[in-house]
Amino acid sequence: MSAPPRSRRSRLLADISPLRDHPDFRRLWFGNTVSDIGQQMTAMAVALQVYAITGSSFYVGLVGLCSLVPLIVFGLYGGAVADVVDRRRLGLVTASGALLLSVALAVVAIAHIRSVALLYAIVALQAVCFAMNSPARSSMIPRLLPPERLPAANALASLAGGVDQMAGPLLGGLSVGLWGYQAAYLIDVAAFTASLYAMWRLPAMLPGEVAAGGGETGAGAAGATGEAAAGAGGTGAGGAGKDAVRRRPSVMEGLRYLAARPNLRTTFVSDLAAMVLAQPRVLFPAVAGLWYGGDTRTVGLLAAAPAAGALLGGVFSGWLGRINRQGLAVLVAIASWGAAVAVFGLTRNLWLGLAFLALAGCADTVSMVFRNTMLQSAAPDDMRGRLQGVFLVVVVGGPRLGDFLAGSTADLFSPAAAVIGGGLACIAAITLIGALQRGFVTYDARHPVP
Incomplete structure (x- = not known):
């Protein structure tokens, strides 16, 4: 039985049909x-x-x-x-x-x-x-x-x-x-x-x-x-x-499988470009005082803004299910993350800065939704656990590497250079990824290819 048509408003809000049905x-x-x-x-x-x-x-x-x-x-x-x-x-x-x-x-x-x-x-x-x-x-x-x-x-x-x-x-x-x-x-x-x-x-x-x-x-x-x-180690899903x-359990089998699947591999590489190159959170204590003349409460606001944006991105996610070019959507979302972080580095108005951090969090939600969907739909069932393990490592480890890079850059130059340069570097990296991985750009959810 097909689902009833959704109104324009319901198509904008989060699709709750997985919960309902x-x-x-x-x-x-x-x-x-x-x-x-x-x-x-x-x-x-x-x-x-x-x-x-x-x-x-x-x-x-x-x-x-x-x-x-x-x-x-x-x-x-x-x-x-x-x-x-x-x-x-x-x-x-x-x-x-x-x-x-x-x-x-x-x-x-x-x-x-x-x-x-x-x-x-x-x-x-x-x-x-x-x-x-x-x-x-x-x-x-x-x-x-x-x-x-x-x-x-x-x-x-x-x-x-x-x-x-x-x-x-x-x-x-x-x-x-x-x-x-x-x-x-x-x-x-x-x-x-x-x-x-x-x-x-x-x-x-x-x-x-x-x-x-x-x-x-x-x-x-x-x-x-x-x-x-079979290409990853001779294990077919049938039977x-x-x-x-x-x-x-073989970790290496999963890594070999991932190395030979460019679309799935690119979901991780693109996320690392965002989390390593344009991760400003370690600089929040410094910029709260230097840019906004604030205190620990300002640091809390800066830290909460991306989460608030992610929450709003989830609330207004009804349109995501209509996107089939999911690889292209990932690249656009990550480039948007980089742009929002770079513009945040240019702002000296607290509320404007919070708005751009929230936009970054929203873009990260869009990227996460499509990257996870590609992993779940394009990978065979007997590889999904290992790919989700790699996903967990990237999600946990990437931001920590980003913290180190941003902190080091800020010490060598300035917090502004670290934030703006990181955002621009993210945009450059994701543009290069799109140019080198044309199959990822044309990835179609109706015909998932790992």
Whole structure:
């Protein structure tokens, strides 16, 4: 049965049909949203607790380092594991582990144990659980939805992400202030139950199997899965269900597959151009005072502006499902990110600067929606976990490299040179990528080619 026609207004707003028509996806989206808010609360509470113990921003910064290394290492391995086991079971086990670690944080807070090393260890283990869980969760989505619903689903994920990033830290700081650190951790424990319930209701998800609801998409549905996987190591999707469970997880197999697929590879290269070359967030403390004469509240506004833009991009994402030239859309969105960052570097009016940062966040949402959709629809099912693992590493590691580059450039020259130069470098890099990867420019979602 075809969906009823949407009004002009509804075509502009986020398409909620994946939530309305697909109960499994609805439960998973809601559960992930609630649990992600809880995790953001925990991240804020840990940062506040470390600062209360040490009085040092340096030690607070080490919290991020403790999570970065496990995310990168286990993100790749977690993606490989997700391609050879039941993804539902992997999601349940790793989410349960993260829940128990939040319980451990609550116990540490209740017992008034003032050990930064213990907090670092728990944060690192949480990052391991997240790195193993995220590729499994993401690679479930194409099994729950038909291919034409994937852009809308990814836009809804971006919308939820914007809510998580804005509400989680706010609620975390509020709960710590009212009831102590243990309150934020215990709320996180309760929030995890929503994600666990959603995954518990899912059917088993062995890689390579076609979902009962017709959720297999793109290359797999077209019969290209067998050829694609054979080129990557001799694993066809047809009949891969039981065979996949007996295979050993191979990170290198996924990297070899990616190296031979220019369109999928370009989704990562283009995102790195944005996140490494034009990442201004590490400069916010400096520019808040130098450009706007502000204080820590100004830094908070600058940090929140891209998230607000991402949230608005998710709210008004109804038009994304009508775009078929998704590769070209990614390049335009990333060039828009670079342009917005460069213009932000030219502004000395706070509200105008916030507006351009919000535009950058909105452009990033558009890029993310189409890049993730291309990964989900063009890749065979038995490679999706590994590609989502690479996606996680790029999303986590790229901004950290961007922080280092922007900070170094600002020290050598000036914050303005770092921001403006980074934005212009992003535009130049994405233009070069488009010139060299013509297949990516002409990529058509109706005929996905990895």
